[in-house]
Amino acid sequence: MTPKRKIRLVTAALILTGGTIAAALILTAFEKNLMYFYSPSDVIAGEAPTGRKFRVGGLVVNGSVKRIPRSLTVEFTLSDTVHEVTVEYEGILPDLFREGQGIVAHGKSRPDGTFEASEVLAKHDENYMPPEVASALAAAKSNTPRESAK
Amino acid sequence: MNFNWLHRYASPMNFYSWSLVATRWLGTVSAILFAVGLTGGLVYAPPDYQQGESFRIIYVHVPSAWMSLFIYMVMVSAGTLGLVWHVKLGDMIARASAPLGAWFTFLALATGSLWGKPMWGTYWVWDARLTSELILLFLYLGYIALQGAIEDRRIAARAGAILALVGTVNIPIIHYSVEWWNTLHQGPTITKFDSPSIDTSMLIPLLLMGLAYIFYFCTIVLIRTRCEILEFERNKTWVKQRALEMESV
Numbered sequence: 001m002t003p004k005r006k007i008r009l010v011t012a013a014l015i016l017t018g019g020t021i022a023a024a025l026i027l028t029a030f031e032k033n034l035m036y037f038y039s040p041s042d043v044i045a046g047e048a049p050t051g052r053k054f055r056v057g058g059l060v061v062n063g064s065v066k067r068i069p070r071s072l073t074v075e076f077t078l079s080d081t082v083h084e085v086t087v088e089y090e091g092i093l094p095d096l097f098r099e100g101q102g103i104v105a106h107g108k109s110r111p112d113g114t115f116e117a118s119e120v121l122a123k124h125d126e127n128y129m130p131p132e133v134a135s136a137l138a139a140a141k142s143n144t145p146r147e148s149a150k
Numbered sequence: 151m152n153f154n155w156l157h158r159y160a161s162p163m164n165f166y167s168w169s170l171v172a173t174r175w176l177g178t179v180s181a182i183l184f185a186v187g188l189t190g191g192l193v194y195a196p197p198d199y200q201q202g203e204s205f206r207i208i209y210v211h212v213p214s215a216w217m218s219l220f221i222y223m224v225m226v227s228a229g230t231l232g233l234v235w236h237v238k239l240g241d242m243i244a245r246a247s248a249p250l251g252a253w254f255t256f257l258a259l260a261t262g263s264l265w266g267k268p269m270w271g272t273y274w275v276w277d278a279r280l281t282s283e284l285i286l287l288f289l290y291l292g293y294i295a296l297q298g299a300i301e302d303r304r305i306a307a308r309a310g311a312i313l314a315l316v317g318t319v320n321i322p323i324i325h326y327s328v329e330w331w332n333t334l335h336q337g338p339t340i341t342k343f344d345s346p347s348i349d350t351s352m353l354i355p356l357l358l359m360g361l362a363y364i365f366y367f368c369t370i371v372l373i374r375t376r377c378e379i380l381e382f383e384r385n386k387t388w389v390k391q392r393a394l395e396m397e398s399v
Contacts (some may be wrong), residue, residue: 008234015315023319035332036277057332094271096200104334121270124200126339128208128348134199 037104040078040085048109056085056115057104057123065099078105078115089117096122160239162379163388169372176369183362190355198352207265209356212340213363214258218286219321221251221367225293226318229311239375241307242382244314245297246374250367252290259283270334278327279335282320289317303382 027034037057038048048054058078065076073090076099087105097103097120107117129137158164191209198205225247231240262280263273274280293310300306328337340346346353383389 005234012230012234012311012315015312016318019316019319023323027323034278036275036334037332039332094269096269119272121272121275121334123334124269124336126336126347128198128201128205128339128352130196130349130351131199132196133349 039080040083041080043085043109043115044083050109053106053108053118055104055106056087057102058085060097060099060101060103062099078103086114087117087120088114089120091118091120093120094122096124160237162239162242162383163386165239166376166379166392169376173369173372176365176372180362180365180369183358183365187355187358187362190358191352195352195355196349201269204265204268205352207261208352209359211258211261211265212356213360214254214261215283216360217363217367218251218255218258218283219324220364221247221254222286222289222314222317222321224371225251226311226314229307229314232307233311233315238382239379241303241311242375242378243371244310245307246371246378248290248293248297248310250370250374252287252294254363254367255283255287255290259287275334277333277335278331279324279333282324282327285320286317286324289313289320293317 037055040056040058042048043056048056056078058080061077061079061084065074067074071090072092073088074093075086075088078085078087087107089105089107102123102125104121104123105115105117106119106121107115110116159168187209192206195206197203225244228240228247229244231237232244233240259280262283266275267273293313296313297306297310300309325338325341327333328335339348340353340356348356380389
């Protein structure tokens with residue numbers, strides 16, 4: 001390699017490492033702020049902001065969804081399998097909202113610990129499969145004989 | 151190591167001739183892959199257990215997102231070839247790739263947004279994955295603007311290559327954003343060390359679409375690079391000769 005080329009190659013490598021170090025420093029400095037949502041454990045440990053809106057994400061606990069009759073109000077419990085937070089929401093839920101589903105709620109913590117959501121978003125997982133496979137998996141999990149899918 | 155063969159193929163004049171043949175083949179393969187991949191994805195793949203038929207947008211969204219990252223890496227590598235080794239063809243490929251990359255990024259963002267509304271319940275959220283992909287679009291647009299603002303092609307190529315190099319750090323950030331931070335966007339389905347968490351009947355059309363996109367990109371980038379060559383080398387005798395040949399046909 002000619003010396004001139006070597007200098008240019010080193011310059012290119014320096015630009016690349018410089019960019020990486022700068023980005024790494026910025027991202028570590030902002031770390032917590034880049035989290036899109038807090039987990040119920042964060043909320044209970046008092047790490048979530050008080051007095052302003054934030055997001056809490058987790059799985060909807062099976063059997064916890066309660067609809068208040070004659071209104072759009074829903075109450076459910078969010079869990080990260082360690083801690084739980086009760087969420088109250090008035091509005092239309094996304095199609096993917098169901099028990100066991102991961103969701104992200106945006107709103108405020110009330111003094112009594114319940115979370116008053118003004119927006120509920122569904123998070124979907126990275127698994128894609130045909131309905132037959134899903135029901136077969138569910139059947140195998142609960143150890144019941146396999147039912148044919150609709 | 152001997153790179154003579156590379157220099158021979160990478161000389162703009164030779165590149166012009168062999169790429170004429172290459173585009174024809176690449177274009178045909180791309181068209182076939184698109185036809186097979188789209189029918190596979192839209193007709194033969196089963197609906198998803200949770201998302202039903204609407205998951206089929208995956209066949210446009212995911213390959214676009216792959217391409218947005220892939221083209222950036224092509225642009226950086228070609229630009230670096232031009233910057234360090236002064237390979238003129240590298241500069242031209244980098245310049246020809248940028249608008250394609252920008253469009254694929256836009257397509258990934260737009261289809262993702264259309265997918266987000268019915269599934270997540272929102273068109274847009276400022277989570278790490280979506281934001282870093284938006285930054286990628288701005289990087290492409292910045293690169294294009296920079297190239298357009300500098301009249302001297304060689305200086306423009308050098309400035310562009312440096313900008314592209316600085317932006318490279320965003321590529322791993324986009325890829326790992328869903329693992330490093332809590333995001334609304336789900337984690338990787340295919341590009342992980344584990345086996346893909348997608349059913350084979352759905353995966354095959356997706357991979358075919360990915361290939362179709364790559365072949366499409368190669369076809370278009372070769373055509374665009376030829377335009378760059380003609381513009382850059384317009385005063386060279388071989389270009390004039392070719393123009394005369396075309397006129398006499």
